[in-house]
Amino acid sequence: MKTMESSPYRGRLAPSPTGYLHLGHAATFWTAFVRARERHGVLIFRNEDLDRPRCRPEFVEAMFEDLRWFGIEWQEGPDVGGSFGPYSQSQRTELYRAAWQSLREGGWIYPCTCSRRELASSASAPHDDNDEPIYPGTCRQRQWDGKGTVNWRFRVPEGERIDFTDLRLGGQCFTAGADFGDFLVWRRDAIPSYQLAVVVDDAAMQVSEVVRGQDLLRSTARQILLQRALRLPTPAYLHCPLLTDASGLRLAKRHDALSLRELRRQGQTPEELRAIAGVENSTAENFEK
Numbered sequence: 001m002k003t004m005e006s007s008p009y010r011g012r013l014a015p016s017p018t019g020y021l022h023l024g025h026a027a028t029f030w031t032a033f034v035r036a037r038e039r040h041g042v043l044i045f046r047n048e049d050l051d052r053p054r055c056r057p058e059f060v061e062a063m064f065e066d067l068r069w070f071g072i073e074w075q076e077g078p079d080v081g082g083s084f085g086p087y088s089q090s091q092r093t094e095l096y097r098a099a100w101q102s103l104r105e106g107g108w109i110y111p112c113t114c115s116r117r118e119l120a121s122s123a124s125a126p127h128d129d130n131d132e133p134i135y136p137g138t139c140r141q142r143q144w145d146g147k148g149t150v151n152w153r154f155r156v157p158e159g160e161r162i163d164f165t166d167l168r169l170g171g172q173c174f175t176a177g178a179d180f181g182d183f184l185v186w187r188r189d190a191i192p193s194y195q196l197a198v199v200v201d202d203a204a205m206q207v208s209e210v211v212r213g214q215d216l217l218r219s220t221a222r223q224i225l226l227q228r229a230l231r232l233p234t235p236a237y238l239h240c241p242l243l244t245d246a247s248g249l250r251l252a253k254r255h256d257a258l259s260l261r262e263l264r265r266q267g268q269t270p271e272e273l274r275a276i277a278g279v280e281n282s283t284a285e286n287f288e289k
Contacts, residue, residue, distance in 0.1 A: 009041025010208045013067070013074060014198070016048040017059035020259035024213070024243035026070050027277035031240050032211035033072045034279075044205055045077030047088040048198075050191055055090075066260040070270045076205075084205040089197055092204075096192035099200045099230055100152065100185060108229045109185055111150040112139040131218055134181035152186035154195075154225065162221040167238040169214065174221035183222050199223050203232040214239035243277060 011032045015021060036043040047063070049055040064079055076082030086092060103109045112135075119133070135153065144150060156176035163173045174180065184193040192200075202210060210220075220237050227234050263273060274280035 008208070009036060009039040010044065010206050011036040011041060011211060012044040012046055012202070012205065012207050013072070014046045014048050014212070015063050015067075016051060017056060017063055018051055018054040019059060020062055020261045021066055022243075022258045022260065023263065023273060023277055024258075026067065026072075026260055026273065027243055027279050028211065028213055028240045029067060029072055030070065030274060030277070030279045031238070033074075035209065035211060035238070041208075042076060043072075043074040044082070044084070044207065045074040045079070045087060046201060046205070047078050047090075048194075049088055049090045050194070050197060052090065052191075062261060066264070069264060070260060070273070089201065092197075092201065093192070095200050095204060096186075096197055099196060100192065103154070103185065103226075103229055104152070106229060107155075109152045109154050110139060110182075111144040112153045112182075112184075113142065113144065113148070113150050114138055131180075131215075132183060135183070137182060140182070149188040151184055151188050153182040154185050154222070154229075156180070156182055156222075156225060162224055164220060164224060164234075164237060166217070166220075167209075167236060169217075169239060172217060172220070174218060176221075176225070180218055180222060185226070195219060195222050195226060199226045199230065199232065202235055203227070203230075207235050209236040209238065211238045211240065213242050215242060 013029045013032055015025060015029070033043060035041075045064075047060060049060070060078075074080065076084060076087065078085075078087040100109070118138070119135070139153070140155065158177035160176045161173055162176060163171065166172050183195060185196040186192055201207075217239055220239075224234055226232075260273075271280060
């Protein structure tokens with residue numbers, strides 16, 4: 001597996017403008033900021049705006065404003081430029097299409113004609129509410145006549161272990177076909193999946209370390225498979241703990257009361273919020289196991 005361990009430090013923030021960012025987002029992004037700053041590296045802001053029906057310009061502007069208010073700075077991004085742009089995913093479609101073509105030519109993916117109803121009735125239950133269900137493999141051997149629109153799925157190597165070391169949690173292992181199934185890489189509406197877009201962008205922007213929430217651990221295993229198939233380097237990974245509300249539920253964008261925008265309106269300061277999130281006195285080494 002190719003890695004980027006010897007590369008200059010390049011981290012990234014990768015929010016999606018589908019709502020106002022909450023305190024959990026800010027805590028994770030603060031971690032990424034601290035790690036880049038203490039390594040004298042570069043922090044990239046990437047606007048992950050592929051979900052076009054839900055992404056709105058006002059949320060993009062709010063991301064920039066709220067994160068700067070929180071104390072986070074970045075050196076590359078849609079608002080400041082840089083050598084690896086464009087920094088909005090909606091403007092990078094041709095890169096994703098080229099990767100999809102490479103996967104298709106290599107036999108790594110196959111067309112899936114299953115409808116949403118078929119998937120709902122046949123797929124295994126998702127492991128959590130942030131993960132896709134395990135696809136039962138219905139279309140693995142099905143012949144496609146080339147008509148109509150289809151989804152494209154990555155053919156995972158059944159039974160293969162995907163091992164990686166998380167910088168906070170230590171050794172991780174997931175088994176293809178058991179912990180996750182054949183996953184989407186290209187949607188029938190001509191939009192790349194999160195998994196494909198992230199892998200392509202992290203490589204193209206020379207990201208050396210990915211800092212994100214631990215709800216994406218299983219996604220890391222999927223992305224390592226894509227990196228292998230596309231012969232791309234694998235960055236280091238650090239998955240942060242998730243903040244929860246008073247009832248113990250993971251924070252989501254529907255938690256308007258805990259959005260940075262609302263907390264600012266209530267008069268909270270960045271220092272107070274960083275203390276609440278447990279990252280006020282963080283150093284880069286605090287996050288490593």
